[in-house]
Amino acid sequence: MKKQASFIFSPDQLNYEFSETHPFNQKRIILTMDLLKEIGAIQPDEIVVPRTATDEELLLAHDAKYIEIVKKASKGEVNENIGSIYGIGTEDTPFFPDMHEASAFLVGGTLSAIEEVMEGRSRYALNLGGGLHHGFQGKASGFCIYNDSSVAIKYLQKKYGARVLYVDTDAHHGDGVQWTFYDDPSVCTFSIHETGRYLFPGTGNVTERGNGKGYGTSFNFPIDAFTEDESFLHIYHTALREVAAYFKPDVILTQNGADAHYFDPLTHLYSTLKIYEEIPKVAKEIAEEYCDGRWIAIGGGGYDIWRVVPRAWSHLWLTMKSIPTPTGPLPDGWLKKWQPEAPVSLIETWEDPPNLYEPVPRKSDINEKNEQMLTRALYTIRKN
Numbered sequence: 001m002k003k004q005a006s007f008i009f010s011p012d013q014l015n016y017e018f019s020e021t022h023p024f025n026q027k028r029i030i031l032t033m034d035l036l037k038e039i040g041a042i043q044p045d046e047i048v049v050p051r052t053a054t055d056e057e058l059l060l061a062h063d064a065k066y067i068e069i070v071k072k073a074s075k076g077e078v079n080e081n082i083g084s085i086y087g088i089g090t091e092d093t094p095f096f097p098d099m100h101e102a103s104a105f106l107v108g109g110t111l112s113a114i115e116e117v118m119e120g121r122s123r124y125a126l127n128l129g130g131g132l133h134h135g136f137q138g139k140a141s142g143f144c145i146y147n148d149s150s151v152a153i154k155y156l157q158k159k160y161g162a163r164v165l166y167v168d169t170d171a172h173h174g175d176g177v178q179w180t181f182y183d184d185p186s187v188c189t190f191s192i193h194e195t196g197r198y199l200f201p202g203t204g205n206v207t208e209r210g211n212g213k214g215y216g217t218s219f220n221f222p223i224d225a226f227t228e229d230e231s232f233l234h235i236y237h238t239a240l241r242e243v244a245a246y247f248k249p250d251v252i253l254t255q256n257g258a259d260a261h262y263f264d265p266l267t268h269l270y271s272t273l274k275i276y277e278e279i280p281k282v283a284k285e286i287a288e289e290y291c292d293g294r295w296i297a298i299g300g301g302g303y304d305i306w307r308v309v310p311r312a313w314s315h316l317w318l319t320m321k322s323i324p325t326p327t328g329p330l331p332d333g334w335l336k337k338w339q340p341e342a343p344v345s346l347i348e349t350w351e352d353p354p355n356l357y358e359p360v361p362r363k364s365d366i367n368e369k370n371e372q373m374l375t376r377a378l379y380t381i382r383k384n
Contacts, residue, residue, distance in 0.1 A: 005320035006048045006122040008109045009033060013050070013129035015102040018094050023266060024143040028305035029128045031338065032313040038331035041314075041323055048116060050109035050127070053151065057111065058104060060154035061147055061180060063138040067100070070145060074100040087140035103145040106130055110148040111155055113296045118160050118251070124284075124295045124320040128313055131255045131300030133174040134201060141176065142200060149255060149298065150180040153187055156251060165249035165286070166190065167240060169279050170257025170300040171267040173204030173220065177255075183214040188247040192236055194260070194269050195222040206377040216380045219243050222373060224366045225268040231367045232260065232275050235374050237282060244286045246381045250294065252287045256280075257300030258312035262357050266303050270360060272352040276312035280319035295320075306342040311350060326350045 014026045036042040058067055069086050072078045073095050083089025088099070096102075106129045113125035134140075135147030149166065156162040166181075168174035168191040181187035196202040210218040221235050244252075258276060260269040280297065287295035297316050302309040311330075318325065329349055339346050347353065360366065375382075 003122040006116040006125040007042055007046050008048050008050050008113050008127035010049050012105055016106055018096055023303045025305050028309040031310040035310045035314055035334050036317055038334045050112040053104045053107035053111055061150035066138040071100045074098050093140045093143055107146050107148040107151050110152045110298055114152055117294050117296055123293045126297045126316055128299040130298035133255050134176045136176050147176045149177045162250040165247055165252045168255040170255055171260040171269055172301055173201055175201045175203045178218055182210055183212040185213045185217055188217045190219045190243050192221040194267055198225050198268055221377050224369050226270050226360050227366055228270045229272055229274045231370045232271055233278055240282055242378055242381055244290055249290055251291050252295050254283045254297045255300045256297055258302030258309045261308045263304040263308050273311055276315050277325055280316045284319055306344055307347045
């Protein structure tokens with residue numbers, strides 16, 4: 001009997017750890033899962049233990065030489081000078097023991113999610129351990145060693161012959177995925193992110209539309225710094241529906257970074273939990289309308305792991321399970337369990353508190369700039 005949703009999880013996903021102080025902290029998966037268990041939203045038979053991606057699968061999106069270097073770095077056999085050529089051993093993406101094994105395991109989690117959906121065992125699947133969208137064919141970047149999204153999309157193409165709509169709502173541009181499929185007309189990449197004028201990786205302009213046969217299948221929506229919920233959601237709702245109607249995918253893969261929130265320490269957007277309630281709802285609607293429900297969701301950025309990520313990512317699973325959006329206090333057991341360990345005061349409700357930040361003086365200007373950007377970004381669709 002087909003499950004409504006599969007939750008891909010293993011404690012070994014936490015082995016992807018650069019250091020105790022690095023901002024990329026997979027403990028957020030445990031915090032999210034524990035919150036869902038506290039409200040009775042996840043059952044043991046819904047949890048699927050991921051597998052490890054094989055070298056053959058990694059080669060779908062990565063160079064053999066690069067994989068070899070990562071394997072050697074895992075054993076301490078690569079110095080920083082050589083490593084930096086391949087984007088590892090850097091401040092952002094430092095060496096750590098068994099980094100190949102940990103990275104291949106995260107990729108395997110996303111492949112496991114795909115198999116759950118495409119083999120008909122589950123309608124939807126969630127792998128919060130994935131979403132490493134900055135990895136390139138032969139180089140690591142931005143905390144990402146292997147790019148599970150790129151491998152997964154290639155896998156969907158090779159094994160299932162699918163037209164894939166990749167939707168990236170991380171505050172950072174999904175550059176690694178975009179460039180991998182920039183000239184491929186059977187993959188559509190969609191990224192709404194903070195403008196690269198202020199934020200890594202500096203790409204994702206509206207003029208990046210694809211190349212050759214892939215022209216018109218790359219869509220970027222770079223929103224201004226300090227953008228708030230209303231403008232973010234207007235762009236997301238409008239753009240995703242128009243892009244999906246234009247591309248007509250067979251399957252939707254969503255990358256769900258939770259770093260557009262006001263509390264996130266690495267970005268400059270002013271979103272609240274409201275956007276994380278809405279993002280999965282629209283993705284699910286698109287999947288039902290165009291893909292016979294085939295929707296795979298993965299994690300991504302999110303660097304306030306205590307106050308933001310668990311609440312934000314819970315909405316992905318709750319939407320998949322068609323469980324109404326919770327309101328009011330978070331479970332007392334969850335708060336008591338984690339507050340002693342948290343370095344900040346936890347938010348005690350599902351919603352953010354009112355007056356989270358001071359009013360943004362440039363709000364009308366920001367909204368107007370975002371609207372002009374939206375018109376430019378959708379030009380290739382609307383002109384037809």
